[in-house]
Structure formats: structure tokens, C-alpha cells
Amino acid sequence: MSSLALTPFKAGLFVGKGIIVTGGGTGLGYAIAKELVSLGAKVVIAARRIDVLEAAASELNKSSQRGGKIYVCQCNVRNEDDIQKLVTFALETMGRIDGLVNNAGGQFVSPVENISARGFKAVVETNLLSCFMLSKEIYNRWWSLQEDSKTSGSIVNIILANKNGFPMMAHSGAARAGVENLTKSMALEWIGRGVRVNCVAPGIIYTESGFANYGEMAGAFLSSVLPCIPAHRCGTAEEVSSLVVFLLSDAAVYITGQNMGVDGGMGQGTIPLRPQDHGASLLPVYGELPMKARL
Numbered sequence: 001m002s003s004l005a006l007t008p009f010k011a012g013l014f015v016g017k018g019i020i021v022t023g024g025g026t027g028l029g030y031a032i033a034k035e036l037v038s039l040g041a042k043v044v045i046a047a048r049r050i051d052v053l054e055a056a057a058s059e060l061n062k063s064s065q066r067g068g069k070i071y072v073c074q075c076n077v078r079n080e081d082d083i084q085k086l087v088t089f090a091l092e093t094m095g096r097i098d099g100l101v102n103n104a105g106g107q108f109v110s111p112v113e114n115i116s117a118r119g120f121k122a123v124v125e126t127n128l129l130s131c132f133m134l135s136k137e138i139y140n141r142w143w144s145l146q147e148d149s150k151t152s153g154s155i156v157n158i159i160l161a162n163k164n165g166f167p168m169m170a171h172s173g174a175a176r177a178g179v180e181n182l183t184k185s186m187a188l189e190w191i192g193r194g195v196r197v198n199c200v201a202p203g204i205i206y207t208e209s210g211f212a213n214y215g216e217m218a219g220a221f222l223s224s225v226l227p228c229i230p231a232h233r234c235g236t237a238e239e240v241s242s243l244v245v246f247l248l249s250d251a252a253v254y255i256t257g258q259n260m261g262v263d264g265g266m267g268q269g270t271i272p273l274r275p276q277d278h279g280a281s282l283l284p285v286y287g288e289l290p291m292k293a294r295l
């Protein structure tokens with residue numbers, strides 16, 4: 001499914017650690033779980049489709065080194081009961097939780113005016129509520145109970161490069177902006193307990209599973225946006241994973257409350273969708289615009 005991890009980390013850096021990766025059966029989550037298990041971590045991957053998780057686990061376990069192991073847990077991250085069961089499962093199987101990657105997420109393509117309230121809510125629940133519920137559940141049931149604040153925890157929230165909004169996916173842009181702000185609040189509230197919280201904002205990362213959600217639109221989308229990405233290419237899942245794994249590790253012990261882009265030079269800006277032709281409706285109010293300054 002994916003190539004070798006890029007990490008330069010010491011083998012065994014995560015030996016004995018327990019990490020939860022939501023959406024870990026496909027795409028970015030799969031690459032993150034693969035890198036972690038090859039560094040010796042125990043990893044619970046969680047998502048809705050148990051068959052996909054089980055197939056991923058049997059592949060991922062082939063990359064295991066130094067006691068690393070993948071466990072699977074079916075979980076709809078929009079559902080609070082499922083979140084509680086996931087944390088119970090993780091504590092029972094791994095005996096501890098050192099890291100959480102809130103990676104499960106997604107959205108559908110629609111102009112704002114066509115999104116129903118139910119659709120907006122579904123996307124906010126998937127991307128923002130889930131992150132709040134799972135982070136809080138682990139904090140209350142594990143990190144807040146540790147006497148030794150050196151027993152640190154690290155949360156990495158996967159968002160989107162959408163600093164300037166996210167046309168055609170406005171619900172997701174709003175939810176991810178919420179995650180970024182929630183990240184900063186949790187980082188400040190929980191620093192005394194040794195819990196760090198950061199965001200990673202991927203630009204356009206080619207994952208087969210992610211792009212499959214968009215059908216034929218994906219090809220047209222890619223050919224229109226690629227020239228606008230300074231790197232002139234998509235990123236890969238491994239290029240995101242190496243930053244996520246760094247942030248999970250003790251090498252990042254002084255980093256919290258940050259949002260870091262992996263976006264080929266887009267500066268976490270907006271995915272460069274070309275606006276539809278609209279006849280330049282925002283004409284200047286004062287004076288004439290020279291013809292050459294219009295499309």
C-alpha cells in the first residue's frame with residue numbers, strides 16, 4: 001500500500017509506548033501506524049469499517065519491530081459510546097496511552113448554499129466533535145491520573161491547509177479551524193500534566209483511499225490545482241507521517257499548541273481552487289479598472 005517510512009528516528013524510539021490512530025486503516029493513518037509499529041509502538045487503529053481495519057492490521061504487523069503490534073477497534077468517532085469503548089479497549093490491550101492521532105475525518109464537496117444543516121453537522125461531528133471527545137476521554141481516564149508529569153502524552157490533530165477558507169468544502173474548513181483553536185486551548189490547559197497538543201495541516205496529499213471519495217472530480221481537481229502548488233506535485237502519506245511521528249515523540253517535548261503545514265510551499269493557505277467565472281462582480285466603485293487588469 002505504501003513505501004518505506006522516511007523517518008530518521010532511532011529504531012526502538014517507541015518501544016513500550018501505546019498510541020491510538022483514528023482512521024488508521026487507510027491513507028495517512030495507515031502510513032502513520034506503519035511508521036510507529038516499525039519503531040516498536042503498540043498501536044490501536046480505529047475506524048468504522050472493521051474489514052478494512054483487519055486487512056490493514058495483517059499487512060501492518062509485517063512491519064513490526066521490537067515488539068510493535070497493531071490492534072483494531074471498530075469505532076464511529078461521532079459516537080460518544082464508541083469513543084468510550086475505544087479508550088477502554090486501548091487501555092486493556094496496550095496497558096497505557098502515550099499518544100493520540102486524531103486523523104479520522106472527511107467531508108463532501110458542495111457549495112455553501114447547498115449544504116443542509118444535517119450535512120454541516122455531520123462534517124463538524126466527524127472532524128471537530130470527535131477530536132474533543134476522544135482527547136478529553138483519554139485525558140480524564142489516563143493522563144490526568146499519572147502522578148509523574150514526565151509520563152507525557154502527545155496529541156496530534158490532522159487538519160487541512162485552509163488558512164484562507166475552503167471553498168466547496170466550507171463545513172470542513174470551519175470544523176478544522178475549530179480543531180486548530182481547540183488544540184491551542186488544550187495545549188495550554190494540559191501542559192502542567194505533560195500533555196502536548198499540536199496540529200498538522202496537510203496540503204494536497206495523494207492517497208488512493210482519500211481521492212476515491214471524490215470519483216471523477218478528483219482528476220479534474222488535480223490537473224487544475226497542481227500548477228498552483230509551489231512544489232508542483234502532491235505530497236505523499238509518508239511525508240506527513242514523518243512529522244506526525246516526530247510530534248508524538250519525546251524529540252518534540254518543547255513543542256505544543258502549534259499548527260505545522262506539510263503542503264509543498266502553500267504556507268497552509270487555501271487549496272487553490274480556481275473561482276468559477278463570475279463576470280467580475282466586485283467592480284471598482286471609484287473610477288474605471290483598466291481592461292488589462294480584468295480576466
Ligand SMILES: CCCCCCCCC/C=C/C(=O)SCCNC(=O)CCNC(=O)[C@H](O)C(C)(C)COP(=O)(O)OP(=O)(O)OC[C@H]1O[C@@H](n2cnc3c(N)ncnc32)[C@H](O)[C@@H]1OP(=O)(O)O
Binds near residue numbers: 106119120213217218
Ligand atoms: C472539488 C473537488 C475536490 C477533490 C478532492 C480534494 C481533496 C483535497 C483535500 C482533502 C482530502 C481529504 O479530506 S481526503 C479524506 C476524504 N475522506 C472522506 O471524506 C471520508 C469521510 N467522509 C464521510 O464519511 C462523509 O463525507 C461525512 C458527511 C463526513 C459522513 O457521511 P455519512 O454518510 O456517514 O453521514 P450521515 O450522517 O449519514 O449523513 C448526514 C448528512 O450528510 C450529508 N451528506 C453526506 N454525504 C453527502 C454528499 N456526498 N453530498 C451531499 N450531502 C451529503 C447529507 O445531507 C446527509 O443528510 P441526509 O441526506 O438527510 O441523510
Ligand SMILES: NC(=O)C1=CN([C@@H]2O[C@H](COP(=O)(O)OP(=O)(O)OC[C@H]3O[C@@H](n4cnc5c(N)ncnc54)[C@H](OP(=O)(O)O)[C@@H]3O)[C@@H](O)[C@H]2O)C=CC1
Binds near residue numbers: 028103159
Ligand atoms: N489526502 C489529503 O489530501 C488530505 C487529507 N486530510 C485529512 O487527513 C485525514 C486522512 O485522510 P486520507 O488518509 O487522505 O483519507 P481516507 O479517506 O483514507 O481517511 C479517512 C479515514 O477516516 C475514517 N473515518 C471517516 N469517518 C469516520 C468516522 N465517523 N469514524 C471513524 N473513522 C472515520 C475512515 O475509515 P472508515 O470509513 O472505515 O470509518 C478512513 O480510514 C482526514 O481527516 C482528511 O480529511 C487533510 C488534508 C489533505
